Amino acid sequence: MYIIRNCFLIDGLADEGVDHAMVAVDEGRVCYAGRETAEALEMYRGWEMEDAGGRTVMPGMIDAHVHLCMNGEPDNFRNMIMENAGLAVIHGVKRAQEDLKAGFTTIRCCGEKGEIDMDIRQAVQEGTIAGPRILASGKALTITGGHGDMFSHSAIEADWIAEVCDGEDEVRKCARKRIKRRADNIKLMATGGGMSPGPATVAQLNIAEMAAAVQEAVKNGICTAAHCIGEEGCFNAVEAGVRTIEHGTFLNEETIRRMSEKGTFLMSTLCAFRTIKYGATAGVPEEHLKKVEMFAQHHYVNLHKALEAGVKVGVGTDTGTPFNYHGENAYELECLTDNGMTPMEAIKAATSVNAEALLQEDIGSLEPGKTADMLLVDGNPLLDITILQDKERIRKVYRDGSAVVDRDKGIMPAF
Numbered sequence: 331m332y333i334i335r336n337c338f339l340i341d342g343l344a345d346e347g348v349d350h351a352m353v354a355v356d357e358g359r360v361c362y363a364g365r366e367t368a369e370a371l372e373m374y375r376g377w378e379m380e381d382a383g384g385r386t387v388m389p390g391m392i393d394a395h396v397h398l399c400m401n402g403e404p405d406n407f408r409n410m411i412m413e414n415a416g417l418a419v420i421h422g423v424k425r426a427q428e429d430l431k432a433g434f435t436t437i438r439c440c441g442e443k444g445e446i447d448m449d450i451r452q453a454v455q456e457g458t459i460a461g462p463r464i465l466a467s468g469k470a471l472t473i474t475g476g477h478g479d480m481f482s483h484s485a486i487e488a489d490w491i492a493e494v495c496d497g498e499d500e501v502r503k504c505a506r507k508r509i510k511r512r513a514d515n516i517k518l519m520a521t522g523g524g525m526s527p528g529p530a531t532v533a534q535l536n537i538a539e540m541a542a543a544v545q546e547a548v549k550n551g552i553c554t555a556a557h558c559i560g561e562e563g564c565f566n567a568v569e570a571g572v573r574t575i576e577h578g579t580f581l582n583e584e585t586i587r588r589m590s591e592k593g594t595f596l597m598s599t600l601c602a603f604r605t606i607k608y609g610a611t612a613g614v615p616e617e618h619l620k621k622v623e624m625f626a627q628h629h630y631v632n633l634h635k636a637l638e639a640g641v642k643v644g645v646g647t648d649t650g651t652p653f654n655y656h657g658e659n660a661y662e663l664e665c666l667t668d669n670g671m672t673p674m675e676a677i678k679a680a681t682s683v684n685a686e687a688l689l690q691e692d693i694g695s696l697e698p699g700k701t702a703d704m705l706l707v708d709g710n711p712l713l714d715i716t717i718l719q720d721k722e723r724i725r726k727v728y729r730d731g732s733a734v735v736d737r738d739k740g741i742m743p744a745f
Contacts, residue, residue: 331354331355331356331357331374331377331378332354332355332377332378332379332380333352333353333354333355333371333374333377333378333379333380334352334353334355334380334382334387334706335352335366335371335379335380335381335382336350336352336366336381336382336383336384337351337352337353337382337384337385337386337387337706338351338382338384338385338386338387338710339351339352339353339363339364339386339387339388339696340386340387340388340389340674340677340711340712341363341388341389341695341696341697342388342389342677342678342681342682342694342695342696343678343682343695343697345674346674347386347674347710347712348364348365350365350366351363351364351365351366351387352364352365352366352370352371353387353696353702353704354370354373354374354377355702355728355731356731357731358701358702358730358731358732359698359699359700359701359702359731360696360697360698360699360700360701360702361374361698362374362698363696363697363698382706385706385707385708385709385725386705386706386707386708386709386710386711387696387704387705387706387707388677388681388696388704388705388707388711389681389682389693389694389695389696389703389704389705390433390434390435390436390681390693390703390704390705390727390728390729391433391434391435391436391645391659391660391680391681391705391718392434392435392436392437392438392644392645392680392681392684392685392688392690392693392694393429393434393436393437393438393645393646393647393649393659393662393680393684394438394555394574394597394644394645394646394684394687394688395438395440395555395576395597395599395646395647395648395649396429396437396438396439396440396647396648396649396650396656396659397439397440397441397442397491397648397649397650397651398418398421398422398425398426398439398442398446398447398450398650398656399413399418399421399422399442399443399444399446399491399650400650400651401421401425401650401655401656402649402650402651402652402653402654402655402656403652404608404613404614404652404653405613405614405615405652406525406652407480410443410480410488410489410490411488413443414444414489415443415444415445415446415489416444418442418443418444418446419444419446419449419450422442422446422447422450423450423453423459423461425650425656426450426454426461426462426464426656427459427460427461427743427744428655428656428657429462429649429656429657429659430460430461430462430727430729430734430735430743431657431721431724431727431735431742431743432656432657432658432659432660432721432724433660433705433707433718433721433724433727434462434659434660435462435463435693435703435704435705435727435728435729436462436463436464436465436684436688436690436693436703437462437463437464437465438464438465438467438514438515438553438555438646438688439464439465439466439467439515440467440470440515440517440555440557440576440646440648441467441469441470441478441491441492441517442466442467442468442469442491443489443490443491444489445466445468445469445511447464447466447467447468448466448468448511448512448513450464451464451465451466459743460729460734460743460744461743462729463693463703463729465514465515465553465688465690466511466512466513466514466515467508467513467514467515467516467517467555468507468508468511468513469491469492469493469508469517470491470492470493470517470518470519470557471492471493471495471501471504471505471516471517471518471519471535471543472492472493472494472495472519472534472535473494473495473496473519473534473535473539474494474496475528476492476494476519476522476526476534476535477492477519477521477522477523477525477526477530477534477557478490478491478492478519478523478526479492479494479526480526480527492519493507495539497539498538498539498541498542499542501535501539501540501542501543502542502543502545502546504543505542505543505546505547506546509546509547509550509552513552514552514553514688515547515552515553515554515555515688516543516544516546516547516552516553516554516555517554517555517556517557518535518540518543518554518555518556518557518567518572519534519535519556519557520533520534520535520540520556520557520558520563520564520566520567520572521533521534521557521558521559521560521562521563521564522534522559522560523557523559524559524602524605524618524621524622524625525618525651527617529560530559530560530621530625531559531560531561531563531580532560532563533560533562533563533566534563535556535563535566536566537566537569537570538570539570540554540556540566540567540570540571540572541570541571544570544571544572548571551689552689553573553574553687553688553689554571554572554573554574555572555573555574555575555576555597556570556572556574556575556576557576557577558575558576558577558578558579558581559577559579559580559625560579560580561580561581561582561585564578564579564580564581564582564585565582565584565585565588568585568588568589568592568594569588571592572594573594573595573687573689574594574595574596574597574644574646574687574688575589575594575595575596575597576597576599576646576648577597577598577599577602577625577629577648578596578597578598578629578632578633578636579625579628579629579632580628580632581596581632581635581636582632583635586632586635586636586639586641587639589636589639589641590639590640590641593642594641595641595642595643595644595683595686595687596633596636596641596642596643596644597643597644597645597646597687598629598633598636598643598646598665598666598669599646599647599648599662600629600633600662600665600666600669601647601648601649601654601658601659601661601662601665602622602647602648602651602654603622603625603626603629604652604653604654604661605618605619605622605651605652605653605654606619606622606623606626607653608652608653614652618652630669633669633670634669634670637669637670637671642683642686642687643666643671643679643683644679644680644683644684644687645659645662645663645666645676645679645680645683645684646662647659647661647662657721658719660680660718660719661719662680663676663677663679663680663715663718664676664715664716664719666679667715673711673712673713673714673715674712676715677711677712677715681694681695682694682695701730701731702728702730702731703728703729703730704728705724705726705727705728706724706725706726706728707723707724707725708722708723708724708725709723722737724737725737725738726738
């Protein structure tokens with residue numbers, strides 16, 4: 331039982347922060363979050379008390395799109411072939427801990443070699459290792475030759491981020507295999523992609539195939555996500571009932587309208603455009619770079635259209651893709667403010683909006699009864715959203731009410 335008093339509170343729900351606030355936590359849950367008053371202090375008399383010195387308390391952030399089997403390498407093909415799943419687990423633990431140290435108390439994995447996210451999730455849940463809350467997808471589902479089915483030569487096989495399934499029955503079976511392993515999300519490849527051979531805009535899994543997976547997910551109360559670049563694939567995923575659209579590069583006005591009507595969420599993954607900044611001189615394959623440069627011409631325009639139409643936009647970073655490093659996830663919030671959001675809207679996107687999108691009712695906001703996943707931040711991110719990118723200013727990270735990162739005391743997750 332403890333109180334953090336004398337803080338600036340961002341609760342993840344209100345449109346404004348609260349000065350001179352306090353948060354009370356008992357058994358890992360928020361009891362009180364609001365204005366610090368004599369009455370509130372009296373209510374929690376005798377509890378351990380910490381003076382925040384005016385620093386910000388806010389919900390732990392949620393990244394709705396990461397890959398733990400990748401860490402920003404300019405070309406992932408070497409690791410795809412040379413790194414087995416056992417080694418990928420070890421690397422994945424360290425990457426998940428980097429996300430946690432950066433203030434991301436929950437991450438959703440969107441396709442992993444060897445389904446390592448499921449094993450890392452279990453180790454975190456058991457308390458074997460410290461890490462963020464992990465929402466696991468295992469392998470994504472793709473068609474033969476689709477995004478994530480990387481090699482056209484039949485003699486080359488590699489364990490990568492997707493499993494091949496063609497037709498409704500195969501897709502349904504593959505979704506059930508993920509659910510058997512207690513997946514929190516089913517990831518679907520609706521189009522080609524930048525990192526895979528072939529055109530990125532071509533539609534791949536069709537409406538009926540994706541709808542089969544969505545049916546299985548809905549029955550089991552879990553989320554669905556679709557990798558969507560091209561116009562037709564974006565439309566197909568929305569019509570199939572997929573809950574979150576990843577990237578959404580070539581969203582057209584009809585698809586945006588349908589997203590708004592159906593309550594479909596968009597994870598715009600603007601961090602992934604770091605690829606352009608570093609380019610071919612840093613080792614990005616030329617075909618991949620050309621695709622991403624072409625995507626960027628449309629991506630920002632269509633994001634603006636989605637925001638104007640009232641589509642709910644969350645924070646998903648695609649962390650792990652080229653030059654998109656674990657622990658630098660908060661750059662996405664800056665990107666969103668550069669594209670029309672206020673700092674508070676970006677923070678909500680990373681907290682309460684993402685919690686809703688990912689069907690996580692227990693996190694994403696600081697209100698009585700919710701799990702106390704929260705941050706103590708040196709400074710006010712409403713005045714400067716880039717503060718959240720400076721890990722030294724994320725002074726404490728709480729998971730289930732316990733400080734798993736405390737830079738004042740030198741507490742860090744270790745593996």
